[in-house]
Amino acid sequence: MPKRAIITGITGQDGSYLAELLLEKGYEVTGITRRLSQPNLDRIAHLLDRIKLYPADLLDVLSLIHAIEENEPDEFYNLAAMSFVPASWDQPLLTGEFNAQGVTRVLDAIRRVNPKIRFYQASSSEMFGKVREVPQSELTPFHPRSPYGVSKVFGHYITVNYRESYNLFACSGLLFNHESPRRGLEFVTRKVSDGVARIKLGLQDTLLLGNLEAHRDWGFAGDYVRAMWLMLQQPTPDDFVVATGVSHSVKDLVRVAFAHAGLDWEKHVRVDPRFLRPAEVDHLIGNAAKARQVLGWAPSVDFAGLVGMMVDSDIEKLSGITPGKPR
Numbered sequence: 001m002p003k004r005a006i007i008t009g010i011t012g013q014d015g016s017y018l019a020e021l022l023l024e025k026g027y028e029v030t031g032i033t034r035r036l037s038q039p040n041l042d043r044i045a046h047l048l049d050r051i052k053l054y055p056a057d058l059l060d061v062l063s064l065i066h067a068i069e070e071n072e073p074d075e076f077y078n079l080a081a082m083s084f085v086p087a088s089w090d091q092p093l094l095t096g097e098f099n100a101q102g103v104t105r106v107l108d109a110i111r112r113v114n115p116k117i118r119f120y121q122a123s124s125s126e127m128f129g130k131v132r133e134v135p136q137s138e139l140t141p142f143h144p145r146s147p148y149g150v151s152k153v154f155g156h157y158i159t160v161n162y163r164e165s166y167n168l169f170a171c172s173g174l175l176f177n178h179e180s181p182r183r184g185l186e187f188v189t190r191k192v193s194d195g196v197a198r199i200k201l202g203l204q205d206t207l208l209l210g211n212l213e214a215h216r217d218w219g220f221a222g223d224y225v226r227a228m229w230l231m232l233q234q235p236t237p238d239d240f241v242v243a244t245g246v247s248h249s250v251k252d253l254v255r256v257a258f259a260h261a262g263l264d265w266e267k268h269v270r271v272d273p274r275f276l277r278p279a280e281v282d283h284l285i286g287n288a289a290k291a292r293q294v295l296g297w298a299p300s301v302d303f304a305g306l307v308g309m310m311v312d313s314d315i316e317k318l319s320g321i322t323p324g325k326p327r
């Protein structure tokens with residue numbers, strides 16, 4: 001019998017890469033999707049004939065119970081979240097409902113239906129926030145600096161609590177920033193790669209950004225979903241930092257992206273105060289030694305390769321647009 005997996009957030013960047021990985025490994029994959037008038041299936045369009053979509057919602061525990069009962073998964077990957085950090089200040093309560101209480105609903109549904117299901121929770125480097133040490137490991141104290149980060153801390157600790165209280169096989173991946181051509185346009189990496197492509201093709205001349213000095217540990221999403229899967233294959237559940245261990249500033253990102261397209265970034269980039277956060281997270285860099293040692297995991301794509309991949313993809317996507325034509 002093939003293994004079965006449920007993925008929440010399957011229509012997102014990570015969900016699409018994880019679905020591909022699990023299908024390659026022979027899994028039957030069910031994706032949880034919310035009922036929307038305009039479903040966003042672009043990232044998984046190439047998989048629709050190989051996966052099953054099931055309507056359920058992190059805000060509705062009964063729908064999660066039904067999803068587990070009907071699909072009988074061996075593994076459950078919770079990747080769904082309000083994931084755009086700046087938006088969490090505008091919608092802090094809804095962010096908490098999805099990212100904190102949503103995790104609790106999934107865990108309780110698993111506990112009630114089948115506590116043998118192995119569970120993965122997508123935790124975040126944003127939980128470290130105002131960092132207490134550099135680099136950050138599994139033992140670094142949390143100091144979140146956004147409603148998003150606060151909600152992820154709750155989701156992380158409720159996962160630990162259900163593991164310790166009910167003996168669930170529940171793991172959290174403390175994933176540092178991971179990007180790809182499938183990243184949403186609201187995220188800075190994709191905003192930069194899309195902007196570079198548009199400037200290269202004559203579709204715009206200026207790119208407006210926020211804090212150029214913020215540092216992040218950026219990796220490739222395709223590498224990071226492999227770490228998620230590896231966590232659920234271990235003999236005992238545990239939590240792992242997943243990161244490259246190399247930090248770059250937003251300015252570094254801009255330099256590499258523009259240079260890849262043969263452009264001078266200083267002629268096109270402007271800082272716009274509207275894109276500055278109320279409380280900034282300045283220097284995130286992960287210590288993934290535990291993941292390397294226990295899981296045997298290591299990233300395969302470096303920073304320059306990732307940025308180049310994203311710029312090339314956006315240039316290809318936009319090449320058919322003529323100057324002056326709107327998005």
